[in-house]
Amino acid sequence: MRAARQAWRRLEPVHSMIYFVPEGGRRYAELGLKGMAGYFASRSAAFGEASADLVIATFYNFHPGLVREALPAAWDVVTPRQMLDARREAAAAALRRAGIHEVAGLDExxxxxxxxxEAATESVEGRPLFAAHAALPWPEDTVEQLWHAQTLLREYRGDGHIAVLVSEGVGALDALILHGASGDVPTAFLKFSRAWPAEEWDAAAEGLRERGVLDGEELSAxxxxxxxHIEDRTDALAVPAYAALGEDGCERLAELARPxxxxxxxxxxxxxx
Structure with missing residues (x-):
């Protein structure tokens, strides 16, 4: 399980950069979408014309009002196919800008x-975002294929993560607060990007203090x-995908993924x- 987690973490930047690079925003804007509308429409386009409620449920931690500002209005401007193509093309352009196509060991x-x-497609139950993306055709370009593969692995793990959060009674806003308190991502960025009102954030934080999992602004013991526990369970739920590689394969992928x-x-x- 440790090797599988390393393989995922080291290759994850290949997928997650799409949420930050200017190539994405530019292409979405060319189609008529700006700001978060481009993000919500591009990531949910695998569902088809996704409703706001579907995105709220599957993306999990954005304030519902932020999602409703973008959807379903975005589908009056673009089609899901346009957004899927724009997202894939933006990812490939950004990765090529980073020189991914020249890194040794790309094919392996x-x-x-x-x-x-592909092994993960044998267990899609309870994984809606993964299942939607897994139904998309594989790109022909090698760089796009690598991005698509890691996108599938990310959504597979992400769906499992949400299942664990729900089972542990950690709501959408609770998860954000705990994430920020862990120090992995600046709390200020999470507050800005997820758009939860300050009063709701403060009330949820107080609830976590009463629950004993938050001490001031930091995680308690x-x-x-x-x-x-949440991360360990998430890792365990991601194992079916990586089990196809075996321990040696996971270790090799983790080694190759680093550069x-x-x-x-x-x-x-x-x-x-």
Missing amino acids: TLGLARRAA EGKALRK FGRAVVDAGLLKLG
């Missing part, structure tokens, strides 16, 4: 990542234990907006 890395992603993730970071593709 893609082979392992794709094998894991109980909170750290809860977060570790790909580093290239994305070094090119500044993950800079917070």
